[in-house]
Amino acid sequence: MTASAPLLAVDRLRIEFPTRRGTLVAVHDVSFEIARGEVLGVVGESGAGKSITGAAIIGLIDPPGRIAGGEIRLEGRRIDALPPAEMRRVRGREIGAVFQDPLTSLNPLYTIGRQLVETIRTHLSTGEAEARARAIALLEEVGIPAASRRIDQYPHQFSGGMRQRVVLALALCAQPKLIVADEPTTALDVSIQAQIIQLLKRLCRDHGTAVMLVTHDMGVIAETADRVAVMYAGRIVEIGPAADLIHRPRHPYSIGLMGSIPSIGGSVERLVQIDGAMPRLDAVPSGCAFHPRCPRAIERCRRELPELRPAGATRAACWLAGSPVEQAA
Amino acid sequence: MSALVRLTDVARTFDVSAPWLDRALGGKARALLRAVDGVSFEIPRGETLGLVGESGCGKSTVARLIVGLHAPSRGTIEYDGVALAGPGADSVPAGRRRQARRSMQMIFQDPYASLNPRWRVSDIVAEPILAQDARPPGAAIGERVRGLLAQVGLAAADGAKYPHQFSGGQRQRISIARALATEPAFIVCDEPTSALDVSVQAQVLNLMRDLQRRLGLTYLFISHNLAVVHHVADRVGVMYLGRIVEIAPTPSLFAAPAHPYTRMLLDAVPDLRMTGTARTAVTGEVPNPLDPPSGCSFHPRCPFADARCRSEIPMLRDASTGGKVACHAVDEGRLAPRTPAVR
Known part of the structure; x- marks a missing residue:
């Protein structure tokens, strides 16, 4: 094992909860690493x-929840099974x-x-x-x-x-x-x-x-x-260095999340508001799960699921985040 | 502007003694908890007073005293010039007091516990209307409930759910609709967004602000979250062990906190802009309220405490910041006001 290998590697983790009315997927293809x-x-x-x-x-997942796919490795050794x-x-x-x-x-x-x-x-x-x-x-x-x-x-x-x-x-x-x-x-x-x-x-x-x-x-x-991962509806929607993600978020959900936090430094008349609520697990929207609440959603967002891609200093799962995004004022 | 709500030296003591037999056999003394100990403030009409403090400081007891869920052990509570509790209250006709009570409402922290799970939303929102003496006809109630739901951003069809x-x-929106049903002028909000996620908290805070603008409401907003209080309040009172240690207009309290406890609280707030920086060390914990320290109750945690602080309780006095502060060190000039900078 090399010194640069991550301490923890989570690869395409999928966690399901079988219920009488079908299987709910709580975590979808989540991948991340944590260094020593x-x-x-x-x-x-x-x-x-x-x-x-x-x-x-x-x-410690409570049954009936179960890991239905992916791997969790600690120092290269699988620990999920x-x-x-x-x-x-x-x-x-x-x-x-x-x-x-x-x-x-x-x-x-x-x-x-x-x-x-x-x-x-x-x-x-x-x-x-x-x-x-x-x-x-x-x-x-x-x-x-x-x-x-x-x-x-x-x-x-x-x-x-x-x-x-x-x-x-x-x-x-x-x-x-x-x-x-x-x-x-x-x-x-x-x-x-x-x-x-x-x-x-x-x-x-x-x-x-x-x-x-x-x-x-x-x-x-x-x-x-040091680094931050933002999760939404069972997926990582943005991950990157903490300072970048907090000050220059690229995913519209991260932007909304940061703006909705009242801060003691600034004085704003209204907080940034993300309308609606997180979807229930049995009714996750098609395409990008955030699209019904997203102010910038386009047709593609409704159909296709975006993967995490480099966007500025972070990686964001958004069809629009690759292009230079004007910061929400 | 005239004060809508005025508290004068209000105190509330709870008897938390062991049962009589235990006391008699075990030789245990009576135990009295001073939840609120000499609190005075005013809330002008149309303004929001924020009340902050850590668990057990008595902020929720103040809320309950104002709306009449507890009776004060001492002091006077006046609403719109009517004494609701205290020495003057008995001379006020019961009808006037009822009228005043009806114009205040409360929103609670947990929207899961404060709504009856067996009632439809329309019934929950209609209940305060039905509890009034002059009950409007049925059709008018339905109309009013639909209007209230629309006002908080819910659909008329949601009433049947x-x-x-x-x-x-959404539940907190229902709580707000219910609170607005009797057309109150004053709403006591006890940690209304503490149980909510941040994006939802932003929705509720924005809604409350819109309603205040539109209906001219007066709020007492209680929270342990200083950033939220900074956002909503015009003036802020800081409580510690049953007393107000500092009360000041929001901008000056946050820019130049005078009391050492306020300074410590502000230093403890994690700030988004402080990525990676260490903050000032905060030491100690809130003492047991059953056995409060002598003198200024903050002195065991206070870096500026001296002999006087250990023996004499400081009174709220006007401070140079435009607010009031209860601190000997500030009074004597031992503790210079913090310059409004860096933040």
């Missing part, structure tokens, strides 16, 4: 398929996970110390005392004061922000190469959110951990991510 |  130590932000609105893509990578026992070893050891609600990610009946020690001993061959010492070191690293005392407390004795720090410590236990973080700050207040984002950034820099950061909060993405 | 047939943004 890179933070990839995945944004989109509810139902865009961003969380389920993250769940597929950690092997591993037997459950082997996937459990990958999950935690090589890929860590952080979810939105820190309370449901922790077992309320065990002290956080026990949960940390158990996780460490599952993945690393260490003794009890060594694992406990490592757990305390981890808690200190994520900024929990008086870690050696608080390690014997239960999750309910921690505040929301502190709990999310514990969850981060849990995800880091086995020094994974990749962390999938699904809305890690959404349940937190802004001042706490800022602390957690800073912590996540510092930890990844120190440990060289790559992150797939799934969120709907563009502000969080802007500060954290 | 049930809430589950709508997306989150």
